[in-house]
Amino acid sequence: MNHSIQFEDKNWPSEFLNWLNSSHQYINPSLLTQSMKVRKEQCLHPAKTLSCLKELTHLTLHPHQMDAATKVVFEMGGRALLADEVGLGKTIEAGLILKEYINRGHVKTALILVPSSLSGQWQQELFKHFGINSIIHKGKKEWRESPITIATIDLLKRPPLREMIEKSHYDMVIVDEAHKLTNPKTLNYQFINSLSKSYCLFLTATPIQNRSEDLYHLSTLLKPGLLGSLQDFREACKDEEDKMEIKKKLNQFMIRTRRKETNIAWTKRTINVEWIDQLPYEKELYHSIEKFYHAQKEVNMHAFSHITLLKQGCSSIIALLKALNRVQNKDISSQLGINLDVTPDQLITAKAQRILSFIQNTDEKVIVFTQYRATQLYLSWFLKQNNITSVPFRGGFKKGKKQWMTDLFREKAQVLIATEAGSEGLNLQFCRYMIHADIPWNPMKLEQRIGRIHRIGQHEDVEVFYLLNRDTIEERIWHVLQEKVSLFQYIIGEHDDLLSSASSKEIDKYLEDAFLHSRSEKEIRLKLNQLEHFYDLSLNKKEEA
Amino acid sequence: MAKALQWDLVHNFLAYKGVEITKGPSQSLVHLNEELDRKFMNRPFYWHYRDATNQPGDPMTISIIKETTDTMPVNAVVASPLNPIFNQLIDAAHGETRWYKGYETVAAPSTNYAPLYPWVVIQGVLTTDPPGSPSYWKEAAISLTTGNIKTGEEIFHYENLQANLPPQHVLTAPVIQFERAIHKLIGALEQLGTELFKEELASAHSFNEKMNPFLSALLDHANEREYEHLNNLYQPKIRLNHPMGGIIYSQFI
Numbered sequence: 001m002n003h004s005i006q007f008e009d010k011n012w013p014s015e016f017l018n019w020l021n022s023s024h025q026y027i028n029p030s031l032l033t034q035s036m037k038v039r040k041e042q043c044l045h046p047a048k049t050l051s052c053l054k055e056l057t058h059l060t061l062h063p064h065q066m067d068a069a070t071k072v073v074f075e076m077g078g079r080a081l082l083a084d085e086v087g088l089g090k091t092i093e094a095g096l097i098l099k100e101y102i103n104r105g106h107v108k109t110a111l112i113l114v115p116s117s118l119s120g121q122w123q124q125e126l127f128k129h130f131g132i133n134s135i136i137h138k139g140k141k142e143w144r145e146s147p148i149t150i151a152t153i154d155l156l157k158r159p160p161l162r163e164m165i166e167k168s169h170y171d172m173v174i175v176d177e178a179h180k181l182t183n184p185k186t187l188n189y190q191f192i193n194s195l196s197k198s199y200c201l202f203l204t205a206t207p208i209q210n211r212s213e214d215l216y217h218l219s220t221l222l223k224p225g226l227l228g229s230l231q232d233f234r235e236a237c238k239d240e241e242d243k244m245e246i247k248k249k250l251n252q253f254m255i256r257t258r259r260k261e262t263n264i265a266w267t268k269r270t271i272n273v274e275w276i277d278q279l280p281y282e283k284e285l286y287h288s289i290e291k292f293y294h295a296q297k298e299v300n301m302h303a304f305s306h307i308t309l310l311k312q313g314c315s316s317i318i319a320l321l322k323a324l325n326r327v328q329n330k331d332i333s334s335q336l337g338i339n340l341d342v343t344p345d346q347l348i349t350a351k352a353q354r355i356l357s358f359i360q361n362t363d364e365k366v367i368v369f370t371q372y373r374a375t376q377l378y379l380s381w382f383l384k385q386n387n388i389t390s391v392p393f394r395g396g397f398k399k400g401k402k403q404w405m406t407d408l409f410r411e412k413a414q415v416l417i418a419t420e421a422g423s424e425g426l427n428l429q430f431c432r433y434m435i436h437a438d439i440p441w442n443p444m445k446l447e448q449r450i451g452r453i454h455r456i457g458q459h460e461d462v463e464v465f466y467l468l469n470r471d472t473i474e475e476r477i478w479h480v481l482q483e484k485v486s487l488f489q490y491i492i493g494e495h496d497d498l499l500s501s502a503s504s505k506e507i508d509k510y511l512e513d514a515f516l517h518s519r520s521e522k523e524i525r526l527k528l529n530q531l532e533h534f535y536d537l538s539l540n541k542k543e544e545a
Numbered sequence: 546m547a548k549a550l551q552w553d554l555v556h557n558f559l560a561y562k563g564v565e566i567t568k569g570p571s572q573s574l575v576h577l578n579e580e581l582d583r584k585f586m587n588r589p590f591y592w593h594y595r596d597a598t599n600q601p602g603d604p605m606t607i608s609i610i611k612e613t614t615d616t617m618p619v620n621a622v623v624a625s626p627l628n629p630i631f632n633q634l635i636d637a638a639h640g641e642t643r644w645y646k647g648y649e650t651v652a653a654p655s656t657n658y659a660p661l662y663p664w665v666v667i668q669g670v671l672t673t674d675p676p677g678s679p680s681y682w683k684e685a686a687i688s689l690t691t692g693n694i695k696t697g698e699e700i701f702h703y704e705n706l707q708a709n710l711p712p713q714h715v716l717t718a719p720v721i722q723f724e725r726a727i728h729k730l731i732g733a734l735e736q737l738g739t740e741l742f743k744e745e746l747a748s749a750h751s752f753n754e755k756m757n758p759f760l761s762a763l764l765d766h767a768n769e770r771e772y773e774h775l776n777n778l779y780q781p782k783i784r785l786n787h788p789m790g791g792i793i794y795s796q797f798i
Binding site: 004005006007008012013016017019020021027028029030031032033034035036037038039040041042043044045046047048049051054055058073074077078100104105106127128130131133169171196197198223224225226 | 547550551553554557558561625626627628629632635638639641642644645646647665667668669670672674675676677678679680681682703704705706707708723724727731734735738745752756758759761762763765766768770771774775778779782783784785786787788789790791792
């Protein structure tokens with residue numbers, strides 16, 4: 001039956017005809033009128049209004065979330081990069097958009113690709129907030145029956161699942177933590193590119209990792225051709241006028257809300273820096289490493305890895321001992337002239353004691369972050385010796401275990417000890433204390449960590465503790481960072497000035513280089529000075545423009 | 546308002562299905578029948594076991610409650626769109642009225658047998674693609690005797706329809722074929738939509754033009770499947786959501 005009007009179910013007119021030609025069923029008139037009334041109440045809405053809001057009366061949506069969903073559905077054609085700052089509720093925005101399209105009959109199948117640690121959280125949030133049922137794809141067959149599938153890219157990007165997924169068409173594809181799609185040479189990127197999809201949402205708080213080109217590659221997946229060729233884009237980023245044109249184009253597919261732009265009454269964030277004196281053995285071990293490197297420096301046999309070792313020494317004794325035990329460090333450990341065969345009592349660090357006393361003096365939940373797995377295990381053991389149960393969280397856990405650990409922390413344990421894997425995407429706003437047992441020197445990573453607790457839904461003031469060892473590399477680097485405070489304000493505050501020239505966006509890379517690959521603190525300082533000089537220059541250029 | 550309407554719809558549906566209901570102000574006790582238990586209670590193993598052992602099953606008794614409370618009754622179904630069982634009940638109720646047939650009653654027939662004339666009706670939520678326009682509840686009805694077409698929001702008094710032919714009424718045979726009638730009705734709804742959404746369709750056309758370079762780029766990247774889906778989605782058109790269709794024997798010709 002040919003007709004030009006669009007029905008949700010294309011066969012509706014034919015089915016109606018078949019029904020008319022068959023023996024008709026009788027109906028209950030009161031059921032009929034009731035059904036019509038419900039439809040009218042639910043489905044009638046003014047122009048450019050999200051119809052699903054009538055169903056979501058239990059949900060308190062923030063204006064920026066509603067604006068984002070409205071813009072994506074009515075202006076962007078359902079293909080967008082949701083790049084709000086950490087903790088502003090990107091998942092809720094994506095859920096809202098998905099729900100709206102489902103209600104309008106545009107989306108029947110959706111594929112949601114998330115890091116494995118977040119799949120359970122996504123499933124829960126979709127059901128709890130939007131009443132959307134989904135299934136987590138674990139490589140078995142049941143996913144085929146579910147219209148809404150949650151999976152990890154890593155699981156699907158390889159054969160044979162890849163072929164199966166590529167054969168299907170998805171009305172909507174959502175990719176969380178989409179900053180992992182900024183390199184077109186990777187399998188992740190190619191997999192997303194090969195999916196047949198109608199609507200597509202990318203979620204990331206850091207759309208630019210290192211270069212402005214990252215944005216170009218994300219746009220190519222969402223709206224190919226919008227930013228022209230890569231060469232044109234590179235050229236345009238160098239010219240102020242062209243840059244304005246690109247910004248306009250970016251607004252056609254990217255939504256970025258910053259914390260300060262919202263009218264949310266954020267709770268207070270207090271940063272406490274605590275200086276800790278190392279315990280005797282800890283100090284002795286640390287200084288022996290430092291002494292060894294000074295000696296090496298004098299004979300010009302200096303290696304790159306010394307800063308890493310010193311940082312490990314500031315994290316925990318066990319982290320340093322584990323590093324020294326590695327084959328490549330055997331020479332160093334043999335020349336230190338210190339006993340490395342220690343008793344459990346000697347492993348105790350001043351930081352661990354401080355963490356213990358903090359936890360013992362509060363009944364509230366506490367998150368401890370460390371960069372090193374050895375420190376994580378040690379802290380967990382140390383707290384257990386003092387009758388405090390903690391749950392670990394790290395990247396190596398399977399997704400089920402990650403979800404379980406988060407649930408245990410929410411419902412049972414007082415302490416969560418997480419490595420860097422816990423800094424992305426988790427909603428832990430039921431906790432208000434965070435301790436950094438060691439510090440990642442990339443401020444964006446620090447912001448990601450704090451974003452786990454200082455986000456929408458946090459009703460209490462948040463307290464963040466940095467534990468820093470006195471008279472160690474931590475103290476010296478901290479002072480360098482204090483001196484360069486304007487530089488870091490620029491990095492954190494202006495990081496989302498996404499179209500600064502490509503080179504300035506390599507700041508992260510420079511920082512990493514400065515802190516991890518410098519041979520000396522002098523070199524770190526020199527590199528940061530250069531970076532600061534560059535920043536001043538680019539700022540002056542901006543003012544002139 | 547919407548919640549109260551959904552509450553009534555579900556109760557109406559359960560009563561229509563012949564289920565025992567003990568109604569209270571904020572809670573109803575419903576003893577399901579086998580058909581509804583099998584369909585909504587998600588107990589495939591229980592029913593499989595009963596069937597395999599050739600024993601009759603014992604359908605569940607559920608409590609439909611208006612709000613979540615601290616002390617929830619056993620087998621509680623909260624009347625919320627977020628509750629999957631309640632949602633399924635609403636969908637089933639709508640499904641039951643997807644097609645309908647009803648009879649009008651002539652108040653005081655002048656002769657012994659009052660004639661009733663067949664009308665085919667289509668109604669639903671009229672809106673546009675891509676999303677952005679308002680939505681309207683619209684109906685179109687065609688007389689199968691004369692070909693007369695009516696459009697509006699409530700052409701018949703549905704609450705007064707009878708499920709069976711009332712006594713002393715007689716049916717008139719249709720002249721127009723059903724297929725042609727449906728075709729005419731869809732055409733009428735489309736015309737109605739074109740007038741209603743004049744501005745929205747114009748802006749949808751300009752949106753489509755804005756999307757054109759992007760769509761062509763998809764073709765350049767050999768994403769034909771994606772191109773076809775998106776091209777179809779961005780193509781301005783009138784849409785009838787949640788359509789319902791029926792035949793009504795009316796006193797009017």
